[in-house]
Amino acid sequence: xxxxxxxxHLMRSTADTLSLSWLPPEKPNGVILDYEIKYxxxxxAMSHTVTSQHSSAKVEGLRAATPYVVQVRARTVAGYGxxxxxxxxxxxxxxxxxxxxxxxLPLIIGSAxxxxxxxxxxxxxxxxxxxxxxxGSEMEYTEKLxxxxxxxxxxxxxxxxxxxxxxxxxxxxxxxAKEIDISCVKIEEVIGAGExxxxxxxxxxxxxxxxxxxxxxxxxxxxxxxQRRDFLAEASIMGQFDHPNVIRLEGVLTRSCPVLxxxxxxxxxxxxxxxxxxxxxxxxTQLVGMLRGIAAGMKYLSDMNYVHRDLAARNILVNSxxxxxxxxxxxxxxxxxxxxDPTYTSSLGGKIPIRWTAPEAIAFxxxxxxxxxxxxxxxxxxxxxxGERPYWDMSNQDVMTAVEQDYRLPPPMDCxxxxxxxxxxxxxxxxxxxxxxxxxVSTLDKLLRNAASLKVVTSTYSG
Numbered sequence: 001x002x003x004x005x006x007x008x009h010l011m012r013s014t015a016d017t018l019s020l021s022w023l024p025p026e027k028p029n030g031v032i033l034d035y036e037i038k039y040x041x042x043x044x045a046m047s048h049t050v051t052s053q054h055s056s057a058k059v060e061g062l063r064a065a066t067p068y069v070v071q072v073r074a075r076t077v078a079g080y081g082x083x084x085x086x087x088x089x090x091x092x093x094x095x096x097x098x099x100x101x102x103x104x105l106p107l108i109i110g111s112a113x114x115x116x117x118x119x120x121x122x123x124x125x126x127x128x129x130x131x132x133x134x135x136g137s138e139m140e141y142t143e144k145l146x147x148x149x150x151x152x153x154x155x156x157x158x159x160x161x162x163x164x165x166x167x168x169x170x171x172x173x174x175x176x177a178k179e180i181d182i183s184c185v186k187i188e189e190v191i192g193a194g195e196x197x198x199x200x201x202x203x204x205x206x207x208x209x210x211x212x213x214x215x216x217x218x219x220x221x222x223x224x225x226x227q228r229r230d231f232l233a234e235a236s237i238m239g240q241f242d243h244p245n246v247i248r249l250e251g252v253l254t255r256s257c258p259v260l261x262x263x264x265x266x267x268x269x270x271x272x273x274x275x276x277x278x279x280x281x282x283x284x285t286q287l288v289g290m291l292r293g294i295a296a297g298m299k300y301l302s303d304m305n306y307v308h309r310d311l312a313a314r315n316i317l318v319n320s321x322x323x324x325x326x327x328x329x330x331x332x333x334x335x336x337x338x339x340x341d342p343t344y345t346s347s348l349g350g351k352i353p354i355r356w357t358a359p360e361a362i363a364f365x366x367x368x369x370x371x372x373x374x375x376x377x378x379x380x381x382x383x384x385x386x387g388e389r390p391y392w393d394m395s396n397q398d399v400m401t402a403v404e405q406d407y408r409l410p411p412p413m414d415c416x417x418x419x420x421x422x423x424x425x426x427x428x429x430x431x432x433x434x435x436x437x438x439x440x441v442s443t444l445d446k447l448l449r450n451a452a453s454l455k456v457v458t459s460t461y462s463g
Contacts, residue, residue: 002074002081003027005035009408010089010424011056012433015064018089021056021406022072030076042067042088055406065093067417067456088417088458160306163236169229170254176239177232178251180206180262185253187216191269196220196231197258204250204262214250215266219259228259235261237329241304245297247317247327266317266325274318275387284416284454287383290324292444297326298376299437302369309367311375312356313382354396355389359403360431370431376440377426378409384419385412411458418453 003025012019018039024032037057040047050059062068067090071083163172184206192199197220205211219231238249238261253260268274271290294316301308308326315328352362358374360366378390390409391399408427411420422443428434435443447453 001078002029002032002076004082005072005074005084007410008070008072008084008087009406010087010421011406011428012425013089013092013421015092016060016062018059018062018068018070018091019056020059020070020072020089022084023402023405023407024055025074025081028074028076030078032074032076035072035074036080037070037072038083039068039070042069062091064091066091090417090421158240158304160237160240160301160304163233169233169236172236173232173252173254175236177235177249178239179255180204180251180253182253182256185214185216185260185262191215196223196227201265212250213265215263217261217263221258223259231259231261234329237306238263241301241306243297243300244323245293245325246300247325263327266327267320268318268322270314271316271318271324272313272382272387275313275383279386284414285448285451286322288419288444288447288454290318290322291380291383292441292448293324294326294379295376295437295440295444297324298372299441301326302372302437307367307369308372308375309361310353310356311372311379312353313379313387316379355391355399358431359400359429362400366431368431369437370434373426373434373437373440374431376437377423380419380423380426381409381412384415388412414457416447416454417456417458418447420458 005025006023008020008022010018011021020037022035034051034053035055035057036049036051037059038047038049039059041063050057059068059070067088069086069088071086073083074081161172161176163169163176166172185202185204187200187202189201190198191201194217197218200216200218202214202216203211204214217231219228223231232252232254235249235252238247242248247266248264250262250264252262298308298311308329310328311326315326316324317327318324354362356375356378358366358371361368361371361374381390382388391402394402406429408424411417411423422435422440425435426440
């Protein structure tokens with residue numbers, strides 16, 4: 001008979017269904033004919049079974065907002081193997097299948113309207129360009145373009161501009177980042193090292209403003225022109241953002257040597273190491289509050305059409321009030337093949353942090369807000385596990401293979417069921433089915449208002 005099915009994962013839940021998946025037994029001991037899925041309401045004696053010829057199944061006819069216990073076993077010609085460990089999964093609350101469509105209708109209409117505005121803007125700009133060619137008047141072209149830009153793009157709708165679209169990268173830096181005089185900056189001590197150079201703590205005293213503690217990134221000596229461009233590109237990106245959960249740029253020093261980037265100082269440093277230093281010291285409500293802040297920062301970035309590509313706990317900074325802020329913009333795209341950081345693996349001409357990256361981004365470099373959502377799910381797991389390494393000591397190749405075979409990280413110890421379900425939603429293979437950051441923020445807000453929901457923990461956990 002086959003060995004036990006390793007573990008069962010929830011891929012999606014509705015009011016009356018649970019969509020499940022699992023890995024085949026490690027020792028099938030023959031050809032697997034089918035799987036038997038046993039399920040029952042938690043606390044009830046009566047169970048039901050369904051069969052599936054694949055390593056996934058949809059259990060139907062369930063009650064809304066009800067916790068179920070699920071186990072799976074495999075069958076060969078020699079008979080059934082042992083059941084998997086019992087797993088607790090809950091159906092969702094709403095039974096109206098049209099509700100999600102209705103909920104999204106304003107978003108769909110808004111997106112369509114925004115798309116129409118962009119198309120109109122592009123057509124208008126094209127007409128203006130043609131007029132410019134015919135008239136040959138640079139002044140008239142510029143004035144018309146500004147008029148139509150004001151007409152077509154409403155104030156308050158801010159969209160991220162990639163600094164690499166500028167012919168001269170220095171122009172992007174000067175447009176989005178404030179140049180600070182060297183006399184205003186005092187470096188006090190080195191607190192870390194980055195890909196481009198050292199990270200220091202220091203002080204910034206600008207005319208008419210009080211002195212503040214800042215973080216100072218330096219560009220190491222002997223840099224190439226490309227390294228200087230890539231280093232300053234992060235400032236060009238950061239300078240476009242203004243949100244309490246996104247790291248704030250104070251300014252740059254491009255006329256001095258070394259070149260410096262000045263940001264706000266975050267007393268508790270990177271989230272992953274901070275959690276490891278404080279293992280078990282926070283309430284679940286505090287951890288969810290951290291996750292809510294990260295999700296809010298990512299919603300803001302997503303609304304600006306910015307894709308992070310490298311969202312991980314190591315790239316979240318924490319201040320003295322436990323406020324978490326998204327940082328390290330564009331690092332993975334700047335790393336070249338000479339980089340020795342084992343976190344990043346070469347893939348299609350770039351470096352990718354395999355353990356945090358969605359399958360489609362690894363395979364096809366399809367980086368989108370949906371791939372950032374996948375990474376956010378990994379960050380959730382890191383936070384609840386107090387900085388454990390995702391997939392532990394598995395090799396990057398083994399991680400890719402396991403994820404492709406629908407393996408998903410199990411819940412960390414004492415993980416609330418609702419949080420692990422949200423993680424699994426972030427890790428749905430079909431990227432269009434993953435939740436948007438706005439829904440993640442809304443879900444976490446509800447959990448923070450209803451702390452009792454965080455007390456129902458999963459029956460199995462990672463170790």
